[in-house]
Amino acid sequence: xxxxxxxxxxxxxxxxxxxxxxxxxxxxxxxxxxxxxxxxxxxxxxxxxxxxxxxxxxxxxxxxxxxxxxxxxxxxxxxxxxxxxxxxxxxxxxxxxxxxxxxxxxxxxxxxxxxxxxxxxxxxxxxxxxxxxxxxxxxxxxxxxxxxxxxxx
Amino acid sequence: xxxxxxxxxxxxxxxxxxxxxxxxxxxxxxxxxxxxxxxxxxxxxxxxxxxxxxxxxxxxxxxxxxxxxxxxxxxxxxxxxxxxxxxxxxxxxxxxxxxxxxxxxxxxxxxxxxxxxxxxxxxxxxxxxxxxxxxxx
Numbered sequence: 621x622x623x624x625x626x627x628x629x630x631x632x633x634x635x636x637x638x639x640x641x642x643x644x645x646x647x648x649x650x651x652x653x654x655x656x657x658x659x660x661x662x663x664x665x666x667x668x669x670x671x672x673x674x675x676x677x678x679x680x681x682x683x684x685x686x687x688x689x690x691x692x693x694x695x696x697x698x699x700x701x702x703x704x705x706x707x708x709x710x711x712x713x714x715x716x717x718x719x720x721x722x723x724x725x726x727x728x729x730x731x732x733x734x735x736x737x738x739x740x741x742x743x744x745x746x747x748x749x750x751x752x753x754x755x756x757x758x759x760x761x762x763x764x765x766x767x768x769x770x771x772x773x
Numbered sequence: 774x775x776x777x778x779x780x781x782x783x784x785x786x787x788x789x790x791x792x793x794x795x796x797x798x799x800x801x802x803x804x805x806x807x808x809x810x811x812x813x814x815x816x817x818x819x820x821x822x823x824x825x826x827x828x829x830x831x832x833x834x835x836x837x838x839x840x841x842x843x844x845x846x847x848x849x850x851x852x853x854x855x856x857x858x859x860x861x862x863x864x865x866x867x868x869x870x871x872x873x874x875x876x877x878x879x880x881x882x883x884x885x886x887x888x889x890x891x892x893x894x895x896x897x898x899x900x901x902x903x904x905x906x907x908x909x910x
Binding site for chain 1: 775776777778787788789790791799803806808813819825829840841843844845846848850856857860869871872878880886891894896897898906
């Protein structure tokens with residue numbers, strides 16, 4: 621096991637947790653990225669837009685800051701000096717994947733952050749069921765793609 | 774003030790994703806690939822985040838109200854329905870195909886590539902599509 625990667629993972633996870641706690645402590649909101657971004661884009665959230673917009677700017681500026689500092693805090697598997705990794709597929713597969721992620725998180729009411737992090741921390745039954753479902757389906761999808769359809773990549 | 778608090782939360786989240794390696798789709802897919810060269814990093818990220826949030830929420834939610842807002846807005850639904858489970862399943866397929874969930878995908882804009890543009894555009898299209906589906910199934 622790659623101990624450095626795991627340690628970075630743990631530190632990153634704690635920072636994500638602090639972000640969720642901070643957002644609840646100051647604005648009283650769940651840190652669910654699909655909800656924050658889709659809420660900004662798809663509905664006229666009354667007076668609610670500025671913090672969503674600044675949250676998203678912050679979300680981009682986190683990795684950007686690490687890139688500008690040229691720090692070695694990135695955690696890309698194939699290139700430890702990089703902060704943002706390359707996509708695992710081309711435009712076609714990403715169009716399909718993006719559509720499924722959008723529709724799925726839209727009707728399922730959350731993603732890895734809202735259901736996965738905040739929902740599990742609240743011990744919400746709905747979020748626990750959602751998280752187990754998307755984890756299991758994603759594992760099956762990768763298995764089929766890599767070991768059944770694609771052969772052992 | 775709300776905008777500043779939102780920015781700080783987003784910054785912490787973005788730093789956490791990048792330091793945790795979640796802005797690398799290969800790491801995410803490596804975690805999901807339990808039959809291949811399994812990459813455990815995601816479980817440390819998720820574990821660290823859930824435990825921190827679990828403790829933090831319990832301290833924060835004792836207060837009467839948030840620092841700069843009227844009240845805490847927490848989900849109240851408890852029922853399990855087809856939309857929740859079906860939506861989560863569709864999301865799981867997309868996540869497995871791409872290694873991108875909405876946070877890391879958006880946070881990776883600083884390293885934008887044509888496949889990521891396609892993923893983000895389709896994801897946003899998917900949200901509009903989901904809004905057009907009937908509320909009850």
